[in-house]
Amino acid sequence: MTALPGADDDRPLLARSGHDRAHLARLLPDPAAGRPVRVLTVDAAGTVPVQEGPSGPRLIWEERPALPAGAVFLGEADGVPYATVRGERSLTVAGRAVDLWAGLRDLGADLDDLDAGLLAEAIGILEWHERHRFSPLTGAATTVERAGWTRRDPTTGTEFFPRVDPAVIMLVHDGADRVVLGRQAVWPPGRFSILAGFVEPGESAEAAVAREVEEEVGLRVTDVRYVASQPWPFPQSLMLGFVARVDGDQEIRVDPTEIEEARWFTREELRTPDGQLAVPPSISIARHILDRWVNDELS
Incomplete structure (x- = not known):
């Protein structure tokens, strides 16, 4: 059994991360603090736009002037805010050709620490949102708060946090x-x-x-x-x-x-x-x- 690339690293591949989740920023009206935001589109099947390069695949991030409506704030790296949204597949993203749409299972081992950590976070939080659109207490449609990190039952005020x-x-x-x-x-x-x-x-x-x-x-x-x-x-x-x-x-x-x-x-x-x-x-x-x-x- 051939050892994995980077087997001297004691971390499993999906335990890697290169960003700060900036959890306190989720409480602010604008977690991005007026800065442009890099946004990753995830389709209903959990795949994302990818460009192939000489050093391996890279996620295609679309730079937006502000955090889009419905986006989940993922954190920041080197002063750049990151977020994710559900969306549809397309042939280009922000004018860049998409080589393929692929999922975390396909890409996770080949991405750098920053993209791997952000993608795992994006897939996890969006899957949670899909399963908590309605309150388990009353059946009422829940509302999104804290930059995508909580949902609330509007009839009882109960706050729901992402579950693992x-x-x-x-x-x-x-x-x-x-x-x-x-x-x-x-x-x-x-x-x-x-x-x-x-x-x-x-x-x-x-x-x-x-x-x-x-x-x-x-x-x-x-x-x-x-x-x-x-x-x-x-x-x-x-x-x-x-x-x-x-x-x-x-x-x-x-x-x-x-x-x-x-x-x-x-x-x-x-x-x-x-x-x-x-x-x-x-x-x-x-x-x-x-x-x-x-x-x-x-x-």
């Missing part, structure tokens, strides 16, 4: 040279990854790791340790990465309602795949954790 769903993703090992990988039926043939699941109400992340592993593959784990986190705005998750060691019986008992297949893999199998094993794509925190384990950084 915590999920755990864990590399389960035997304390030596083997790791458990599983696959879902909807994945491409041969694709295996580390285990994952959502944190339940009233549950710690560490408890969720132990519960999900036992539910999916029938193994009990101990020595649950945090590794890293990464936003995964599809639609609104935060992936919390862990490693855990099997405690006791190492026989895998797959729950077919959870995953299709699971088995033990050695480091050597992951270093030199035989053509049948497809590891997670570079954009995922699963690949980041696997790379570190293969390189013996998570013993």
